[in-house]
Amino acid sequence: MIFGRSERGKPPVEPVTLKILVAGGFGVGKTTLVGAVSEIRPLRTEERLTEAGRPVDDLSGVESKHTTTVAMDFGRITLREDLVLYLFGTPGQERFWFMWDELSEGALGAVVLADTRRLEDCFAAVDYFERRAIPFVIGINNFEGAARYPADDVRRALDLDGDVPLMMCDARDRESVKAVLVGVVQHAMTSAAHQRSSVTT
Ligand SMILES: Nc1nc2c(ncn2[C@@H]2O[C@H](COP(=O)(O)OP(=O)(O)O)[C@@H](O)[C@H]2O)c(=O)[nH]1
């Protein structure tokens, strides 16, 4: 230590806490993503898919899925000692969209998870964040057996603005998910800086 002060003598830092939303279609891996990185036991509210829900929950492509998140996923990850993210997985089904407005209150940014086999399932989330100017990144969750498309093709199919980051990920893998979350924070910072400079000039 240059000034002879030990690390232990320092007052504990009060971390900055940021709120990040995890959105995307049904069965795309939102609950998995939050569970892969959360330091606290992720809070989930899931219900068993029942016959009654079958006409509403489109199961094609997600045959092995037996529970669905009806409220939300909630988790926490410390990126640095002074930077903590709170993750809110938003329900993918259309009948739960009414919750999004409340969840997006105060959010720094979002991850929109996408599965290239059912890309259209994330259109609603993309529209939602674009309309509210909430910065988001697209996370392509690479399921086995799903064809890999060049990023530019996916970008075109989603009609994304040029500055929206598109990242490949594995929702089950902690490091992979962390990289996406860092991507959201960086993208949100860049967007905020752009907005500030366009206001002052
Ligand atoms: N192979 C593979 N399976 C995944 C991946 N992410 C999620 N899953 C599985 O896909 C299913 C749906 O994931 P879930 O997180 O519940 O989706 P949610 O509806 O978006 O919350 C579960 O059975 C997961 O185990 C992934 O990256 N690869």
Ligand SMILES: [Mg+2]
């Ligand atoms: Mg879920």
